[in-house]
Every structure is written in structure tokens, then in C-alpha cells.
Amino acid sequence: MVRREDALTSLLAEELDGEPDAELMISAPHVSEVDVVTGAAIRMRIARHLRKHVAGGVTIVPPRDATVAGRLLDLLEPLPGRVVVTAREGAGEGSRFALLPATQIADAQDARLAGEMALDASEGARIADDRAAVIALAAMELADNALACGRRRGPAPGG
Amino acid sequence: MSVTPLVIRLRRHGRALGTRELGASVAKEIEQAAHEAPAVIVDFAGVRIASSPFLDEVARALLAAIAGRRQRYVLLASLNSDLADTMELVLGRLGGTLTVVQDEQLRLLGGKQHLQETLTEAQELGTFTAAELAERLAVKLPNLHQRLIQLERAGAITREDDPKALRGRRLLLETAKIGEVEVALDHR
Numbered sequence: 591m592v593r594r595e596d597a598l599t600s601l602l603a604e605e606l607d608g609e610p611d612a613e614l615m616i617s618a619p620h621v622s623e624v625d626v627v628t629g630a631a632i633r634m635r636i637a638r639h640l641r642k643h644v645a646g647g648v649t650i651v652p653p654r655d656a657t658v659a660g661r662l663l664d665l666l667e668p669l670p671g672r673v674v675v676t677a678r679e680g681a682g683e684g685s686r687f688a689l690l691p692a693t694q695i696a697d698a699q700d701a702r703l704a705g706e707m708a709l710d711a712s713e714g715a716r717i718a719d720d721r722a723a724v725i726a727l728a729a730m731e732l733a734d735n736a737l738a739c740g741r742r743r744g745p746a747p748g749g
Numbered sequence: 750m751s752v753t754p755l756v757i758r759l760r761r762h763g764r765a766l767g768t769r770e771l772g773a774s775v776a777k778e779i780e781q782a783a784h785e786a787p788a789v790i791v792d793f794a795g796v797r798i799a800s801s802p803f804l805d806e807v808a809r810a811l812l813a814a815i816a817g818r819r820q821r822y823v824l825l826a827s828l829n830s831d832l833a834d835t836m837e838l839v840l841g842r843l844g845g846t847l848t849v850v851q852d853e854q855l856r857l858l859g860g861k862q863h864l865q866e867t868l869t870e871a872q873e874l875g876t877f878t879a880a881e882l883a884e885r886l887a888v889k890l891p892n893l894h895q896r897l898i899q900l901e902r903a904g905a906i907t908r909e910d911d912p913k914a915l916r917g918r919r920l921l922l923e924t925a926k927i928g929e930v931e932v933a934l935d936h937r
Contacts, residue, residue, distance in 0.1 A: 697770075698768040698769075698770035698771060699771075701767065701768050702762075702763060702765065702766070702767050702768050702771055703763075705765040705767050705798070705800075706763050706764060706765040708765075709764060709765050709797060709798065720831070723797070723798045723831055726765050726797075726798055727765075727767065727798055727800055730765060730767035730768065730800055731767065731800055731802075734767060734768045734769070734770075734800075734802070
């Protein structure tokens with residue numbers, strides 16, 4: 591159930607200035623009830639996003655319950671042009687990507703340090719020793735393999 | 750005969766050891782040590798994990814050093830159970846055997862059970878002739894010779910001519926002396 595306070599909190603939340611084509615994802619598969627205030631808040635949130643991100647879009651994953659989904663979409667009508675409603679609980683068309691924190695691995699020493707960092711982080715998070723070892727080895731090996739693949743490919747075009 | 754082994758301490762490379770490049774660098778260090786020292790110990794104290802490619806390079810270098818027959822012994826030390834398991838897998842692929850010091854005992858990695866039994870008895874004797882060990886193990890000399898060759902290839906024992914032999918040639922065999930190894934490793 592989306593409570594009025596949740597919807598209003600979302601509506602009033604600070605939004606970082608991002609890329610003009612930033613996507614807003616509204617994921618509501620587990621929502622079991624919606625009301626008029628919630629609908630209005632979401633509609634305003636969508637409008638604000640489209641205003642701030644002129645090339646961006648909005649993807650809505652509606653509630654699984656068909657009745658609740660119908661009610662929510664009714665409250666959001668008419669949907670602006672850059673809003674997509676998808677039945678899938680994943681990223682919609684045009685947003686098949688994710689941003690992950692990444693550390694640049696320049697050489698084998700960096701790859702080894704990535705393993706050491708993963709080991710420290712896992713131990714800091716109190717992950718069991720054997721699992722921490724697997725995580726750290728995976729980080730180190732994947733980084734080393736990526737370097738080996740990168741070297742085989744040669745310099746980038748124009749590089 | 751007492752020797753002072755050269756100890757290669759891997760902890761200075763970090764707690765997590767990986768990449769073939771680092772392995773190759775350590776392999777060169779082992780090769781260099783094998784030229785300079787009468788015995789070599791690769792010490793894993795403080796090392797938490799090591800990847801297969803890294804250990805593969807280390808294992809190849811150690812087996813090559815043993816094959817060079819310049820050392821009295823070539824040993825691994827202070828491997829935790831994860832490291833020992835990974836090294837055993839690596840040695841399985843290479844078809845080799847190495848010797849590790851564990852709880853004041855010499856233990857084989859990658860070797861068969863009867864070889865371990867032979868090494869345990871040999872360690873009890875310290876310095877011995879083949880006939881003495883054969884008697885202790887209740888096996889025939891030709892059978893024992895095969896085992897001794899394998900233990901030599903694992904860096905666990907060395908042989909030299911016995912200067913006290915009254916006639917003909919007699920070989921004297923020797924395992925690493927644990928006391929000597931412990932003194933060399935005593936850095937923690």
C-alpha cells in the first residue's frame with residue numbers, strides 16, 4: 591500500500607540535477623492500494639521530472655493486482671508522451687543499463703589491490719572467511735582477466 | 750649437515766596474492782634464491798588468499814628449483830587450509846608434489862599417502878641410509894628407491910655420498926631439520 595505520506599515524501603524530495611536524459615523509474619508491483627492523493631503526488635512527480643530532464647523519460651511498473659493497476663493508471667491519465675508503462679519488473683525499453691561504482695584497473699598491481707580491497711571490505715562486513723576469500727579472489731581474477739583481454743585487443747581506434 | 754635457508758616472505762606482497770604477473774615476479778625471486786642459497790623456504794605467513802595463476806607460477810618455479818638439485822631442501826611454510834587446498838589443486842594439474850612445513854611436520858602437497866608415510870618415517874630418522882629406512886618401513890629396497898626419487902622431486906629430502914662409507918659408494922639421505930626451519934622462519 592502506498593501511503594499518502596510516502597507519496598508526498600517522494601514528491602517533495604530533493605532531486606539532484608542530473609543528465610538531461612535521466613530516467614525516472616516508478617516501481618509499484620507490490621502496491622496493493624492507491625488513493626487520489628497518491629495518484630496526484632505521483633502525477634506531479636512525473637511532471638517535475640519531465641520538466642527538469644528535457645530528454646529524459648519515466649518508466650512505470652504498475653501493481654501486479656490488475657484492479658489496483660487500473661486504478662493507478664486512471665489516476666495518472668492522461669500520461670505524458672515520454673512515460674512508458676511496462677508489465678515487466680525490470681528496466682523498461684531504453685533503460686537497459688545500470689550504473690555501478692567502478693575502480694579503474696590499470697595494471698596487475700591494481701588487480702591485486704582490488705582483491706585486497708574486496709577482502710578488507712568483506713571482513714569489515716563480517717562476511718564468513720571462506721566467502722570473503724571467494725569474493726576477493728573473484729575480484730582479483732576478473733580484474734586480471736579483463737586486463738589480459740584488454741591487452742589482446744590492442745589500442746583503441748584513434749588511440 | 751646444517752644449512753641456513755633463504756626465506757622468501759610473501760607477506761610483503763600483500764595479504765591477497767593474485768595475478769600471473771606477480772606470480773612470475775615471485776618465480777624469478779625463487780629462481781634467484783635457488784642459485785644463491787643452500788636451501789629455500791617460501792613463507793606464506795600473513796597471506797590470506799592466493800589465486801591459482803599466482804600459485805601456478807610459484808609451483809613451477811619451485812619444481813624447477815628442485816630439479817636443478819642445488820638445494821638441500823625446498824619447502825613451503827605457513828599455508829592456511831585455503832592456500833594448501835588451492836596449491837594441491839595446482840600441483841594436481843602440474844603432476845608435481847611439494848613439501849610444506851606444518852605443525853613441525855613435513856607434509857606433502859599433491860603426493861600419495863604411501864609417500865607421506867615414507868616421509869614421516871624419514872623425518873623421524875633425520876639422516877639415514879636407504880637400507881635403514883627400508884627396514885623401518887618393512888619394504889624392499891627397489892620399492893623404496895622409487896619413493897625416495899619422488900620425495901627428492903618434492904624437495905623433501907636430499908642425498909649425498911656418505912664420507913664414512915668403508916668401501917664402495919653409500920648414499921646418505923636427509924630431510925630438512927625442523928628446528929633449523931623454525932629458526933629461519935622465526936620472525937613473527
